[in-house]
Amino acid sequence: MTKKVVAFMGSYRKGSTLKIVERFESELRALGEVEFKYFWLKDLHMKPCRGCGLCISKGEEFCPLKDDRDQIYAGLMEADGVILATPVYSLQVTALMKNMVDRLAFIFHRPRCFGKTFIPIVTQGVYGMEKVALYLDEAARLWGFRTCTGVALTIPWDKLLPEEEEQIDGAVKRKAADFFMQPHNPLLPVPSLKEVMMFHGVRSFHMANVGLPADHDYYMQQGWFTSDYFYPVKICWYKKLIGSWVGRKSRQQAQKIQQARDLLP
Ligand SMILES: Cc1cc2nc3c(=O)[nH]c(=O)nc-3n(C[C@H](O)[C@H](O)[C@H](O)COP(=O)(O)O)c2cc1C
Structure with missing residues (x-):
């Protein structure tokens, strides 16, 4: 059966992070039937969380902000597999990605992504990607996802050398295979x-x-x-x-x- 994969893009541009997600996509397509959809957070209208907490205390329908949050939420819920892709910005996810997590904070309280698979894709210049990937992994687990170890890669500013290309391809291929298998696994993870x-x-x-x-x-x-x-x-x-x-x-x-x-x- 075709699996739906949705990638939420936290980058402000079509740069290194997109290149990695596209490679990941083509690896998945090589493994089997996959419907792959991109959500560019930079092109969607999602206001910063105001901190009223109504989505948490009363219910998500009480959020006073009227924008594309429900479109993002629907994308998340229709997927079998979800990717949160972001460059490292000042040792964290980008503000776009953080705002998405904040605006969906009610899912930490009322988890609902059981049976879905998650992977973070993180790119960096020099330092910070491991912690960022772990942050996204922890958030996704609390939302109910089964998570795969993330793709975290250092991408040089300049053109990639052939051996760097090879390294990146190898890493993406391994992680894509792991991610592809998970939605076919009928057993939900045993909790720690x-x-x-x-x-x-x-x-x-x-x-x-x-x-x-x-x-x-x-x-x-x-x-x-x-x-x-x-x-x-x-x-x-x-x-x-x-x-x-x-x-x-x-x-x-x-x-x-x-x-x-x-x-x-
Ligand atoms: C504002 C800003 C902050 C950044 N902060 C970091 C950082 O803390 N650590 C790091 O290794 N790279 C950092 N970078 C580099 C990017 O993470 C890296 O170049 C990334 O691959 C860019 O992805 P993109 O091409 O999808 O935008 C930063 C870049 C920008 C523009």
């Missing part, structure tokens, strides 16, 4: 201990419903107040045990917060 602990800690907090009603309702709708994890997966006994302990602690903490709030005038 940290992920299980976070699941229990956060869901106990939402169960107590002490301030984020949209998250509470979402967790309830998804059946996460009674499940072992976000999705059906075998979790070993010690992760469950530690997870339940974290859940209990979080519940106690939430109750304390509620009691203290009740005393406020």
Whole structure:
């Protein structure tokens, strides 16, 4: 079956980052049937987040900014595979890419990308790409993605030497093969201990419903107040045990917060 891949481009120009994404695309096409779509953030209209937090506390439909956010969101949700591609700017993603992550911050709270595969593609001049790739990987995991180790490459300003071309091609080819295989894998990843602990800690907090009603309702709708994890997966006994302990602690903490709030005038 054809897989849909969407690349969100955080670069302000059609430069090195695009060259790498295009190579990645052609590797994927060589591996099988792929529908590949580009979203150029520079050409879309997405205002900077105002920080009201309404998307988090009340629901994404309450964001006061009216622009192309929903188009970007729809692109993300229709894809089987997602690429966030960015050059390193001052040791971080570009402002365009950061704004995209900020405007979709409600997904950190109400994750929904389970079963989708993610890869970051990062280019740099000299330094910073590893941390940037890790940042994007962590964000995508929290959104629910299964993530692949990113493509992170140093691209010289000048023309590439043949051996540099070869190195880049080799790296892209390996990562594309890994990315291509993932959507065909019916098994969702087994969560780490940290992920299980976070699941229990956060869901106990939402169960107590002490301030984020949209998250509470979402967790309830998804059946996460009674499940072992976000999705059906075998979790070993010690992760469950530690997870339940974290859940209990979080519940106690939430109750304390509620009691203290009740005393406020
Ligand atoms: C404003 C600005 C900041 C940059 N900051 C960094 C940086 O912190 N580290 C680095 O290695 N390269 C940095 N670079 C270089 C770019 O990351 C690199 O040239 C990248 O491959 C450009 O991608 P593009 O051609 O898609 O724009 C910076 C470039 C610009 C324009």
